[in-house]
Amino acid sequence: xxxxxxxxxxxxxxxxxxxxxxLTPTPALASKTKVPPNYLAKVxxxxxxAELIQGRRGVxxxxxxxxxxxxxxxxxxxxxxxxxxPITTCPLEIAEHGGSLCSLHRRLDEAVRMLIERxxxxxxxxxxxxxxxSAPLCESRPTVSIRVSGSNPS
Amino acid sequence: xxxxxxxxxxxxxxxxxxxxxxLTPTPALASKTKVPPNYLAKVxxxxxxAELIQGRRGVxxxxxxxxxxxxxxxxxxxxxxxxxxPITTCPLEIAEHGGSLCSLHRRLDEAVRMLIERxxxxxxxxxxxxxxxSAPLCESRPTVSIRVSGSNPS
Numbered sequence: 001x002x003x004x005x006x007x008x009x010x011x012x013x014x015x016x017x018x019x020x021x022x023l024t025p026t027p028a029l030a031s032k033t034k035v036p037p038n039y040l041a042k043v044x045x046x047x048x049x050a051e052l053i054q055g056r057r058g059v060x061x062x063x064x065x066x067x068x069x070x071x072x073x074x075x076x077x078x079x080x081x082x083x084x085x086p087i088t089t090c091p092l093e094i095a096e097h098g099g100s101l102c103s104l105h106r107r108l109d110e111a112v113r114m115l116i117e118r119x120x121x122x123x124x125x126x127x128x129x130x131x132x133x134s135a136p137l138c139e140s141r142p143t144v145s146i147r148v149s150g151s152n153p154s
Numbered sequence: 155x156x157x158x159x160x161x162x163x164x165x166x167x168x169x170x171x172x173x174x175x176x177l178t179p180t181p182a183l184a185s186k187t188k189v190p191p192n193y194l195a196k197v198x199x200x201x202x203x204a205e206l207i208q209g210r211r212g213v214x215x216x217x218x219x220x221x222x223x224x225x226x227x228x229x230x231x232x233x234x235x236x237x238x239x240p241i242t243t244c245p246l247e248i249a250e251h252g253g254s255l256c257s258l259h260r261r262l263d264e265a266v267r268m269l270i271e272r273x274x275x276x277x278x279x280x281x282x283x284x285x286x287x288s289a290p291l292c293e294s295r296p297t298v299s300i301r302v303s304g305s306n307p308s
Contacts, residue, residue: 002262007245014258034246074261091161092188103284104168107228108156111272118265130257 017069017124023062050080070125171223177216204234224279
């Protein structure tokens with residue numbers, strides 16, 4: 001219902017929000033977000049088409065947010081992948097219903113509007129600044145094992 | 155976000171709830187719900203596997219609900235197609251997060267739980283009994299044009 005692709009896109013956007021001034025290469029982003037690289041590359045293309053991120057190819061290339069993190073909502077990201085659309089007229093095009101939804105479509109419409117309202121009110125900046133013991137949304141640095149040998153390196 | 159397949163499944167279930175004692179053949183159900191017949195056939199198979207409906211093949215065959223409409227919730231139908239699962243542990247399996255979700259996954263989890271709560275509380279019986287000017291969720295009978303000729307048929 002909240003698709004895997006939407007969740008991957010949100011992971012990527014949050015990681016880019018955490019490094020707003022740098023171009024993050026796709027392999028680094030894949031590693032940090034734990035999204036399969038080929039899958040992530042397609043997600044990033046869609047996000048770029050939606051003008052939420054911008055990329056530069058070649059050496060030193062990568063992606064960064066197109067605008068500040070406080071100007072991109074969760075809804076912007078969700079809509080780029082899988083648009084949340086309120087139901088305004090009968091999907092069966094039953095003429096007698098007119099603009100009045102039946103019980104089923106009214107319930108579905110309410111659910112969609114509730115999701116829109118929730119996601120609209122949360123920016124990427126909100127997500128990365130929230131006081132939370134699990135602050136990082138993605139692993140920001142690889143885990144490094146440090147072996148201390150007995151010999152003195154100096 | 156609320157997938158087309160979920161919406162089609164709900165249409166079909168509501169139509170079956172409107173005729174609880176009869177076996178409705180797939181072509182009739184396709185016509186009433188305006189769902190492409192081949193697509194609907196696959197949706198019905200999934201609903202049957204989830205034991206929400208039961209079918210009989212052959213002449214006079216079709217589908218009917220497996221249990222009364224007041225014992226089948228919208229959530230049962232949604233879950234049969236595309237399960238709504240709360241997020242209980244970090245999807246990135248970041249060990250340091252433990253059972254504590256980060257800001258992103260907490261928001262997504264809240265949205266999923268809200269949908270679960272909404273859909274759990276509405277049965278098919280609620281949908282078909284709701285006082286609503288647009289009562290039928292699907293066209294329950296074909297539109298018939300009656301031409302009255304000048305001659306007296308009696």
